[in-house]
Amino acid sequence: MGQNFLLGAWRTNFNTNNKNFTTQLYFVRIDTLNGDITKTFLYPYTPTNQLLMGPADDMLVEDDGSLIVATRIGKEEPINQNQSYIRWTSAVLKVNANLSEVLWVQTMFSGNTNDATQFFKIVRAPTRAVMLLWGCNVLEPGIFGGALAKVSPEGDSLWLRHYKYVSSPLAIHYLYDLEATPDGGYVMVGEARAGIADTLFPPPVQQGWILKVDEWGCLVPGCQLDVATKDAPAGEGMRLKVYPNPASEVLYIHLPDAGPQGRFRLIDALGRTLREFAASPGDTTYILPLEGIPPGWYVVWYEEGGRRLAASVYRF
Numbered sequence: 001m002g003q004n005f006l007l008g009a010w011r012t013n014f015n016t017n018n019k020n021f022t023t024q025l026y027f028v029r030i031d032t033l034n035g036d037i038t039k040t041f042l043y044p045y046t047p048t049n050q051l052l053m054g055p056a057d058d059m060l061v062e063d064d065g066s067l068i069v070a071t072r073i074g075k076e077e078p079i080n081q082n083q084s085y086i087r088w089t090s091a092v093l094k095v096n097a098n099l100s101e102v103l104w105v106q107t108m109f110s111g112n113t114n115d116a117t118q119f120f121k122i123v124r125a126p127t128r129a130v131m132l133l134w135g136c137n138v139l140e141p142g143i144f145g146g147a148l149a150k151v152s153p154e155g156d157s158l159w160l161r162h163y164k165y166v167s168s169p170l171a172i173h174y175l176y177d178l179e180a181t182p183d184g185g186y187v188m189v190g191e192a193r194a195g196i197a198d199t200l201f202p203p204p205v206q207q208g209w210i211l212k213v214d215e216w217g218c219l220v221p222g223c224q225l226d227v228a229t230k231d232a233p234a235g236e237g238m239r240l241k242v243y244p245n246p247a248s249e250v251l252y253i254h255l256p257d258a259g260p261q262g263r264f265r266l267i268d269a270l271g272r273t274l275r276e277f278a279a280s281p282g283d284t285t286y287i288l289p290l291e292g293i294p295p296g297w298y299v300v301w302y303e304e305g306g307r308r309l310a311a312s313v314y315r316f
Contacts, residue, residue, distance in 0.1 A: 008056025065097030087113035104155035139280035262304035
């Protein structure tokens with residue numbers, strides 16, 4: 001920022017308190033010519049345990065000097081009468097160029113909060129019309145999904161996608177970096193870990209993770225056209241999508257409104273279940289490895305209560 005150096009962090013009372021926390025987003029502007037601190041800014045403006053702000057996980061400087069900040073908003077939860085911890089929701093906010101006012105705040109809520117939730121990085125999209133954030137959101141207790149979000153310059157949430165590599169009943173997934181590709185999409189890298197061993201998904205339990213998505217964040221083409229609604233429309237089975245088809249090494253499965261009690265199964269022509277895994281809430285794409293699955297026709301079957309959806313796929 002010109003001759004200034006900007007630091008983003010947070011100020012907390014963690015060093016003195018085991019509960020009744022206060023946390024503030026903290027910015028410091030330093031003159032690089034003489035090392036003087038020229039400005040400090042805290043949000044919330046005064047310490048309070050009614051609004052717990054996480055650190056500046058990443059920052060993007062706008063042309064006018066304002067800041068787009070990837071951060072978190074927390075809620076204190078008791079462990080016992082003497083200790084608490086904070087459950088976080090990912091968020092993005094904008095601070096004016098003078099470091100004196102927060103202009104807007106947008107939470108990116110996946111349906112669950114956790115002490116590990118965060119966006120690791122924020123970048124300007126090639127069109128410069130929006131920002132992209134990616135990292136980790138908690139899909140359900142014990143399930144961490146890679147996440148990619150798109151936010152307008154006015155702070156409107158355009159979409160939030162989750163990616164779950166089906167490797168374990170307790171999946172832990174993070175996305176650490178992203179690059180735009182010439183076709184308008186993005187390549188993301190991170191890690192996919194199995195929280196516990198699962199005989200259906202053999203080692204290695206920790207794997208490097210590379211994802212290529214289109215400009216909408218879709219692994220399954222057309223995922224941006226699927227919008228979850230409370231009232232199920234006619235032909236809703238069309239919203240269960242699989243890609244590629246035919247498939248070889250991996251199959252992507254997308255259902256935008258899968259419920260927390262839903263389950264997916266991969267069924268062969270004899271009716272045998274070869275793979276089975278739980279659904280996650282939110283707009284999640286499931287990445288199912290097909291190692292050990294012989295060539296042939298299969299059905300991806302989704303069931304939740306009385307709701308049943310199916311899509312056929314050929315494994316070559």
